[in-house]
Amino acid sequence: MIILYELGAAGGARYSAFSWRTRMALMHKGLAFETHPVRVADKAAIAFSGQGKVPIIRDGAHVISDSWNIAEHLETAYPDAPSLFGGPSGLALSRFVNAVADRQLMPALAPACALSVARMLDAGDAAYLRAVFEKAFGRTLEEMHAGREASVKAFRRALDPLRATLRRQAFLGGAAPAYADYVMMSPLQWARIVHAEPVLEADDTIGAWFERMLDLFQGYARAEPARAVHG
Amino acid sequence: MIILYELGAAGGARYSAFSWRTRMALMHKGLAFETHPVRVADKAAIAFSGQGKVPIIRDGAHVISDSWNIAEHLETAYPDAPSLFGGPSGLALSRFVNAVADRQLMPALAPACALSVARMLDAGDAAYLRAVFEKAFGRTLEEMHAGREASVKAFRRALDPLRATLRRQAFLGGAAPAYADYVMMSPLQWARIVHAEPVLEADDTIGAWFERMLDLFQGYARAEPARAVHG
Structure with missing residues (x-):
């Protein structure tokens, strides 16, 4: 199960434009995932990623940050799922x-x-x-x-x-x-x-x-x- | 032999940005072509194309205007030549x-x-x-x-x-x-x-x-x- 760390407001809103790129990419690939909200100011919560920004995914042993890098990872790691790029x-x-x-x-x-x-x-x-x-x-x-x-x-x-x-x-x-x-x-x-x-x-x-x-x-x-x- | 009709100055300059798209596409495809200069104001010279703008190519029975349309034509008509779009x-x-x-x-x-x-x-x-x-x-x-x-x-x-x-x-x-x-x-x-x-x-x-x-x-x-x- 892939875990997506993303900005989340106290009231539950998942509003990050960059995270929505990742959410849609995961849906496109048909991959199971759960999302984990991170407060804007809470850098400790994402220190495991070695950098300070969300979205981040944890996919087995892989931890990847930056929505573009995540998309490239998904395309490479799941080549048999529908392509995100078409070649x-x-x-x-x-x-x-x-x-x-x-x-x-x-x-x-x-x-x-x-x-x-x-x-x-x-x-x-x-x-x-x-x-x-x-x-x-x-x-x-x-x-x-x-x-x-x-x-x-x-x-x-x-x-x-x-x-x-x-x-x-x-x-x-x-x-x-x-x-x-x-x-x-x-x-x-x-x-x-x-x-x-x-x-x-x-x-x-x-x-x-x-x-x-x-x-x-x-x-x-x-x-x-x-x-x-x-x- | 493909004929490319394009803007040409009296001094010989071939300066049209749109024509350069077509020139490079023809080179990419490795197609033989000759170019035919058209004066900006000379709409009679390109009346055969049924419209008033260059670049235009004549490729056998095909007359195609608009640099984008020309690129699509070349990709379709010459599928075995190097691809312009990659799919x-x-x-x-x-x-x-x-x-x-x-x-x-x-x-x-x-x-x-x-x-x-x-x-x-x-x-x-x-x-x-x-x-x-x-x-x-x-x-x-x-x-x-x-x-x-x-x-x-x-x-x-x-x-x-x-x-x-x-x-x-x-x-x-x-x-x-x-x-x-x-x-x-x-x-x-x-x-x-x-x-x-x-x-x-x-x-x-x-x-x-x-x-x-x-x-x-x-x-x-x-x-x-x-x-x-x-x-």
């Missing part, structure tokens, strides 16, 4: 998609979601997250929240290549979903759970794709409830 | 790369290059191109040229996911170049030919990759001379 070319290009998500999409969206995440956490975790985000973005969480409409618009613009692609094919991976789809859905799943307003416009092609992603594996990602604190 | 997953993800280049990279770079291109063309073509660019960007060519440093900086920022990817693998396609590499090199090849200053910083990881791209096929892309008119 070496797909893996190489998925790494580019991963970089787009990490370096363009998440930074655009994060300021819009940061205060909402902090409100879901207990006082210690909220303070820890506040310090991390305020250092990264050079603004207070309240300033980021006040500017959330501009952040959401920048995020929508950054999604434009995905939008154009999905006008031509059902999934980023082609006719069926692949790891690249899980990467790209991860900021949207994060926003669905923590953000009070929809981040996509109602008629956005990406919205229909995201609904298909939420439907996968008997609605696995949809089962995580929206937890936004309004106002 | 269905690679093709699907390459379409996303193509959309990134078309919707983020080219629009960032184009204002920096537009006046330089116009200077390479004869008066009729220059006037045609001026009208197209000034309508698209809402500024005169001279205004775009004056703001070229800001455009180049925006282009470098937009390359960030490629930069991160190339720190982990030799080519976007993995261990060897693929169509996604030809797409991503195309704005850089365009800038190399028409832009007076380097668009990459000297220590950029992308620069080393671009040199590898210029080396391919006995230095095929490098053989096209830089034509920038300085000042």
Whole structure:
């Protein structure tokens, strides 16, 4: 049984965009796993991994951190399960998609979601997250929240290549979903759970794709409830 | 013998970013082809294709326009030649790369290059191109040229996911170049030919990759001379 260590709020929410990439990859592979919540500030709980960030999986003797490394491990360790990448070319290009998500999409969206995440956490975790985000973005969480409409618009613009692609094919991976789809859905799943307003416009092609992603594996990602604190 | 119709300046320069995607794809496939220059304003010369844009290829009975469609045609028509996509997953993800280049990279770079291109063309073509660019960007060519440093900086920022990817693998396609590499090199090849200053910083990881791209096929892309008119 694979164990996934991931961020978990006191109220039970599993909101980490990066962990959702791993969750969907595990479902895609059809692997049994259990999840283990880790508080944002609790570095002692994950010291066994030799580094300080979740998600982490423990798979028998293997301990692997970083959602991308986990995906590569799963593809290598379980070659007979459905492929996450569709071969070496797909893996190489998925790494580019991963970089787009990490370096363009998440930074655009994060300021819009940061205060909402902090409100879901207990006082210690909220303070820890506040310090991390305020250092990264050079603004207070309240300033980021006040500017959330501009952040959401920048995020929508950054999604434009995905939008154009999905006008031509059902999934980023082609006719069926692949790891690249899980990467790209991860900021949207994060926003669905923590953000009070929809981040996509109602008629956005990406919205229909995201609904298909939420439907996968008997609605696995949809089962995580929206937890936004309004106002 | 495949015939490639592409933009060609009076002085002989073959500067079209989109045509360079097709040229590199033809070389990758090892196909014999000849190129046929078309003036920007000469829509009559390409009326046979039923539309108004180059590149176009004539491959026996097939006439195909749009660099992406041409790549798909070559992959389908010449399945025994080296693959451009590495399978269905690679093709699907390459379409996303193509959309990134078309919707983020080219629009960032184009204002920096537009006046330089116009200077390479004869008066009729220059006037045609001026009208197209000034309508698209809402500024005169001279205004775009004056703001070229800001455009180049925006282009470098937009390359960030490629930069991160190339720190982990030799080519976007993995261990060897693929169509996604030809797409991503195309704005850089365009800038190399028409832009007076380097668009990459000297220590950029992308620069080393671009040199590898210029080396391919006995230095095929490098053989096209830089034509920038300085000042």
